[in-house]
Amino acid sequence: xxxxxxxxxxxxxxxxxxxxxxxxxxxxxxxxxxxxxxxxxxxxxxxxxxxxxxxxxxxxxxxxxxxxxxxxxxxxxxxxxxxxxxxxxxxxxxxxxxxxxxxxxxxxxxxxxxxxxxxxxxxxxxxxxxxxxxxxxxxxxxxxxxxxxxxxxxxxxxxxxxxxxxxxxxxxxxxxxxxxxxxxxxxxxxxxxxxxxxxxxxxxxxxxxxxxxxxxxxxxxxxxx
Numbered sequence: 291x292x293x294x295x296x297x298x299x300x301x302x303x304x305x306x307x308x309x310x311x312x313x314x315x316x317x318x319x320x321x322x323x324x325x326x327x328x329x330x331x332x333x334x335x336x337x338x339x340x341x342x343x344x345x346x347x348x349x350x351x352x353x354x355x356x357x358x359x360x361x362x363x364x365x366x367x368x369x370x371x372x373x374x375x376x377x378x379x380x381x382x383x384x385x386x387x388x389x390x391x392x393x394x395x396x397x398x399x400x401x402x403x404x405x406x407x408x409x410x411x412x413x414x415x416x417x418x419x420x421x422x423x424x425x426x427x428x429x430x431x432x433x434x435x436x437x438x439x440x441x442x443x444x445x446x447x448x449x450x451x452x453x454x455x456x457x458x459x460x461x462x463x464x465x466x467x468x469x470x471x472x473x474x475x476x477x478x479x480x481x482x483x484x485x486x487x488x489x490x491x492x493x494x495x496x497x498x499x500x501x502x503x504x505x506x507x508x509x510x511x512x513x514x515x
């Protein structure tokens with residue numbers, strides 16, 4: 291039996307519709323302002339994570355939402371700051387995700403999540419993904435948030451995986467493509483938002499997860515040459 295081959299994934303934004311989750315949840319506490327708050331939240335979350343890398347993700351969600359509300363001049367009731375942490379287990383999985391994850395498993399790939407959240411959150415989210423994962427590394431586990439390298443190095447050390455048997459797949463250029471590039475990990479950028487960052491940083495670029503198995507196989511084969 292050959293050595294294990296791994297595909298690692300970011301979760302929120304890649305497999306789970308993070309933008310929909312943030313926007314609709316924010317709309318519950320500030321009706322009609324969900325889109326504004328989602329945009330502002332996206333600016334603040336990385337700053338909160340960088341300032342306090344040991345902070346639990348539920349607290350990050352609450353603090354980034356408070357700052358977003360200040361930005362767009364929304365008055366937030368103190369208790370409502372927990373809305374994102376309360377709703378995150380119900381954020382929708384992208385429609386193609388389960389089928390593409392299943393195809394990878396059936397082709398013999400091991401699957402792992404490298405996620406910027408807590409263990410309890412990812413455990414609740416995995417029930418919606420409905421596909422078994424062979425490993426999970428959370429921000430809670432490593433005491434840091436991507437784009438720091440801790441998730442990648444913890445996974446590499448725990449599973450003794452080398453880059454010729456590893457492909458990383460993610461939507462976030464900032465959180466995932468940049469550090470994976472710095473570490474020499476073969477990578478597929480799922481550019482769901484049509485962002486204008488340099489695509490040359492990735493070994494392949496997809497608009498969503500459709501056809502992922504073939505792309506992963508191609509990227510992996512190129513890395514072994």
